Amino acid sequence: xxxxxxxxxHHIVKSFGTVLAVNDVSFxxxxxxxxxxxxxxxxxxxxTIKMLTTLLxxxxxxxxxxxxxxxxxxxxxxxxxxxVFQDPSLDGELTAWENMDIHGVLYHVARHARxxxxxxxxxxxxxxxxxDDLVKTFSGGMKRRLEIARGLLHTPRVLFxxxxxxxxxxxxxxxxxxxxxxxxxxxxxxxxxTTHYMDEADRVADRIAVIDHGRIxxxxxxxxxxxxxxxxxxxxxxxxxxxxxxxxxxxTAADQMRQVARVWRR
Amino acid sequence: MNVVFVLWLRExxxxxxxxxxxxxxxxxxxxxLGVLGFGLGPVFQRAGEGSYLQFMAPxxxxxxxxxxxxxxGIAMLWDRQFGFLKETLVAPVPRLAIMIxxxxxxxxxxxxxxxxIFVVTLxxxxxxxxxxxVPLAFLLIALIAVVFAALATAIGSTIKEMQGxxxxxxxxxxxxxxxxxxxxxLEGLPRVLAALTRVDPLTYGVDGMRGLLTGxxxxxxxxxxxxxxxxxxxxxxxxxWRFSKIEA
Numbered sequence: 001x002x003x004x005x006x007x008x009x010h011h012i013v014k015s016f017g018t019v020l021a022v023n024d025v026s027f028x029x030x031x032x033x034x035x036x037x038x039x040x041x042x043x044x045x046x047x048t049i050k051m052l053t054t055l056l057x058x059x060x061x062x063x064x065x066x067x068x069x070x071x072x073x074x075x076x077x078x079x080x081x082x083x084v085f086q087d088p089s090l091d092g093e094l095t096a097w098e099n100m101d102i103h104g105v106l107y108h109v110a111r112h113a114r115x116x117x118x119x120x121x122x123x124x125x126x127x128x129x130x131x132d133d134l135v136k137t138f139s140g141g142m143k144r145r146l147e148i149a150r151g152l153l154h155t156p157r158v159l160f161x162x163x164x165x166x167x168x169x170x171x172x173x174x175x176x177x178x179x180x181x182x183x184x185x186x187x188x189x190x191x192x193x194t195t196h197y198m199d200e201a202d203r204v205a206d207r208i209a210v211i212d213h214g215r216i217x218x219x220x221x222x223x224x225x226x227x228x229x230x231x232x233x234x235x236x237x238x239x240x241x242x243x244x245x246x247x248x249x250x251x252t253a254a255d256q257m258r259q260v261a262r263v264w265r266r
Numbered sequence: 267m268n269v270v271f272v273l274w275l276r277e278x279x280x281x282x283x284x285x286x287x288x289x290x291x292x293x294x295x296x297x298x299l300g301v302l303g304f305g306l307g308p309v310f311q312r313a314g315e316g317s318y319l320q321f322m323a324p325x326x327x328x329x330x331x332x333x334x335x336x337x338x339g340i341a342m343l344w345d346r347q348f349g350f351l352k353e354t355l356v357a358p359v360p361r362l363a364i365m366i367x368x369x370x371x372x373x374x375x376x377x378x379x380x381x382x383i384f385v386v387t388l389x390x391x392x393x394x395x396x397x398x399x400v401p402l403a404f405l406l407i408a409l410i411a412v413v414f415a416a417l418a419t420a421i422g423s424t425i426k427e428m429q430g431x432x433x434x435x436x437x438x439x440x441x442x443x444x445x446x447x448x449x450x451x452l453e454g455l456p457r458v459l460a461a462l463t464r465v466d467p468l469t470y471g472v473d474g475m476r477g478l479l480t481g482x483x484x485x486x487x488x489x490x491x492x493x494x495x496x497x498x499x500x501x502x503x504x505x506x507w508r509f510s511k512i513e514a
Contacts, residue, residue: 053356056513078358089349093280105272106357 004067006031006158006190007052012061014047021047022058023214029192029207031157032184036205037194038238044214045194046086049162052192053083066157079107082151082189083160088143092136096127096146099135100153107154114153121149124186125179141172145179152187159183161193165200177204202234212242269359270367277338277371281378288382294333295326295383299390302449315451321482323392324403324475325448330383331376331410332468336439338372339418340431347428355512365509369415369502376411377404399478402487406478409494410471414442416498419505423512447472452484467497 005028014022022044029035037045050056052063054074063070065077090099097118104114122128125145135143144164151159161180165173181204183189195201201208202222209219218225218241222234229240281288303319303326310318345351354364381404394400421434445459446468455463463469474490477483483490 055352055356075358078356083356085349085352087349087352089351089353091276091280091345091350092348093283094276098276098279102272102276103353103357105268106354106359108268108358 004031005029005064006033006066007035007192008062008064009048009052010062010064012048012051012058012063014044014051014056015059020214022051024061025211025214025216026061027209027216027219029158029190031190032188033206034180034184034191034193034204036201036208037192037211038196038198038201038208039194039211040196043211045196045211046162048211049083049085049160049192049194053081053160054078079154080156081158081160082154082156084144084147084151084162084164086162086166088147090135090143090147090150093134095132095134096122096138097131099146100150103150103153109154117153117155121152124182125149139172141168141175144168144172144176148176148179152183152189155187156189158190158192161191163194163196165195165197173200180204198234198238208234210238210241217241269357269363270370273354273364273367274371274374277368278374278378281338281375288379291330291334291379292382292386295330296386298329298449299323299326299387303390319387319391320393320480321451321476322449323387323390324479325446325472326387327380327383327407328410328446328448328468328472328475329443331380331407331471332414332443333439334379335372335376335411335414336418336434338375339369339415339422340434341372342368342419342422343425343428343431346422346426351512361510361512362506365419365506369412369419369505372415372418373408373411376415377408380407380411394479395481403475403478406471406474406491406494409491409498410468413467413471413494413498413501416501416505420501420508423505423508442466442468445469447476447484467494470494470497 007029009025009027012022012025013020025044025048037048039045047056051058052065052070054070054077057071066080068077068080070077094102100118100122101114104118109117119128122131125148127142127146127149130138130142135146138146148159148161148164164180165176168176177200180191180193183191193205205222207219207221208225210217210225218228220228225234225237225241226232229237231237231240299319299322303322307318310316310321315321342351355361394403425434445462445466447463448468452460452463452469452473470485470490470493473484474487474494477487477490
């Protein structure tokens, strides 16, 4: 692994009015790493991803992706990452292939390369047989896989996954993580993901940043976090670090709506 | 350029696939044409104004174009709620290209819908005075489509909630339709109504079509076209500006 971090986040703060969503967060992600942001709903995970993906500007602080300042060079940065948002962003009225193809055009992938790449990725994510079906007929797990395949189409350096397994059944979840782990081997891509499932962070991520109330409380591998807190499970480590368990019950109204919308659109 | 094309194509494909929606969208114009056209026909005739069907057919075509164009722009709310908008906003392409592609797509769909209604009016008995002016009438249809698709883009970029859609339909689209010259003549209106009809862009669209298809324009076709082009430029600029301000 090379020394230069692929992502460098330096003292970023994001406030919405008087609310501090992200409060002085700093971390580095190394090339090829699977890096997880672990924290409860409302901890600032999605806000951080939005800043890293140029959708929000940080109030203060700096962000670098592949050596490029994110706020200064948004277009160059956009070419270098793929993203799967928490809310699905596929067009259900189009086929899987068409969704992929539009993405390829938006990212200036030349026609030949586009066709080849669409095929490779759809096969990799086991969607090739369904390529000409409308996306609205897909299951939740298939949609997520299609989104990841689409996010990889332009061979990004970094893939952002915001709660990729939210709303999926356990089988689809397992399958999803198998795919994500394989990506490093097949695509050599760095993966930055957020989750509030501790077992998933534990199993998948090389390193984990625990975030709570907009602040990073600890960073390290699962083993390091356990050692640091003198606990034997990530769950206990999390409890020791934040003083709480993951507060699923305190999901915001928006989160709940999102869940409902997802189930609905299966 | 590819970006504009692919987003344009997306709108058109979605329209052509939504068969049920196409059939459903014929309901409104058919009702106006059937009920008003034939119901008010005798009164109109007795008032010495000639055939009401001839008079209102361009108005009904204008209505179909207005509704479809506004609807396609407002569909952005849907895209925002259900995500596809974000996919385009994080792409390494200028926002202007995205906005133009979407708006032209919406306008194209509105022209297709207008064409469909044109055919329906012909079946109902509408007879344009000359075949030669029909292609020119399509220029008017296209202008109306662009004006309202751009307006809808501006509105769709500004309001965030789905509930806003109902507001727009009730307080904007319906008034635009009723205040245009679609279903009554512009001559001899009370002063307030006359003034309101003149700030409604659809008035000029319908008047221009009426001039070309029935030889009866209030303002004159050239004037109508000039007004629509000016309003179109204004609305496209407004749409582009609002679209550039969208925050995800």
